[in-house]
Amino acid sequence: MGLDGIDLDTVPRHVACVMDGNGRWAQRRGLPRTDGHAAGEEALFDTVKGALELGIEWLTVYAFSTENWKRPVDEVRYLVGFNESILVRRCDELDDLGVRIRFSGRRDWRVPKRLTRRMDASADQTRRNRALTLTIAFNYGGRAEIVDAVRAVVAEGVRPDKIDEKAIRRHLYDAEMPDPDLMVRTSGEHRISNFLLWQLAYSELVFTDVLWPDFRREHLQDAVREYQRRERRFGGVDRR
Ligand code: FPP
Numbered sequence: 001m002g003l004d005g006i007d008l009d010t011v012p013r014h015v016a017c018v019m020d021g022n023g024r025w026a027q028r029r030g031l032p033r034t035d036g037h038a039a040g041e042e043a044l045f046d047t048v049k050g051a052l053e054l055g056i057e058w059l060t061v062y063a064f065s066t067e068n069w070k071r072p073v074d075e076v077r078y079l080v081g082f083n084e085s086i087l088v089r090r091c092d093e094l095d096d097l098g099v100r101i102r103f104s105g106r107r108d109w110r111v112p113k114r115l116t117r118r119m120d121a122s123a124d125q126t127r128r129n130r131a132l133t134l135t136i137a138f139n140y141g142g143r144a145e146i147v148d149a150v151r152a153v154v155a156e157g158v159r160p161d162k163i164d165e166k167a168i169r170r171h172l173y174d175a176e177m178p179d180p181d182l183m184v185r186t187s188g189e190h191r192i193s194n195f196l197l198w199q200l201a202y203s204e205l206v207f208t209d210v211l212w213p214d215f216r217r218e219h220l221q222d223a224v225r226e227y228q229r230r231e232r233r234f235g236g237v238d239r240r
Helices: 022-028 033-054 073-096 113-125 142-155 165-170 217-239
Strands: 014-018 058-065 099-104 132-140 182-185 204-207
Touching: 014 217, 022 033, 033 058, 033 073, 033 132, 033 217, 058 073, 073 099, 073 113, 073 132, 099 113, 113 132, 132 142, 142 165, 182 217, 204 217
Parallel strands: 014 058, 014 182, 058 132, 099 132, 182 204
Antiparallel strands: none
8 A cells, every 4th residue: 555545745743652562562472571672673663764755754752661660670671771772773774864863751860871871872973864853752751751841940930920831841851842743552552651741732642453563664654544534524624
């Protein structure tokens, strides 16, 4: 089917993805959960390429939540190391594709210095790219982001009656990031799970049963078709 049925003039500008189901994918194959995360790398890169083909400008993926520290210590260690190794192994490839890499999340004591150094180096290397901005949400929580933004506004000395939505938005982790038009969650779970709580206020939400390691650009295209069907229904109401 390819890009058939997709109107390239109205693709979502920003797509956010909850990459869920890695553990179940592995368990179904009798493999350790970490093999599911490893298989998720291919899914992520195919999704990036699919986003580039469609002309999506921003892609934000949930790589590690503020709640994920509660997982078994071996899995946490694996996920932290895996995020770092992906950046080491694939930063040049993303750079060649014109991808600007950014990060969103709390930089607290739990995030190892080695990883933050690598994040900063990848963001710096790719900062001039504009084909696609890939934001990796690491140690990210939507409530924590809002709390951090409110703290920053208060620290500026803004009077309570002057605190408004604009003031909070200015202090989100990435003030330049547009709100997602579309959020896709894999693995059949129908939840937001503390992802981009502020930014998803008006986004279209698409859920698929596909487990993240099986997700490919075709599934992204399906989600965009679904998004455009919903958009067109809106148009129908307007014309009546
Ligand atoms: C959720 O699946 C997935 C994660 C907590 C990690 C997502 C990370 C990747 C896909 C790795 C590639 C991406 C980057 C940017 C390094 P789960 O473990 O909750 O699965 P389950 O719900 O089946 O247990």
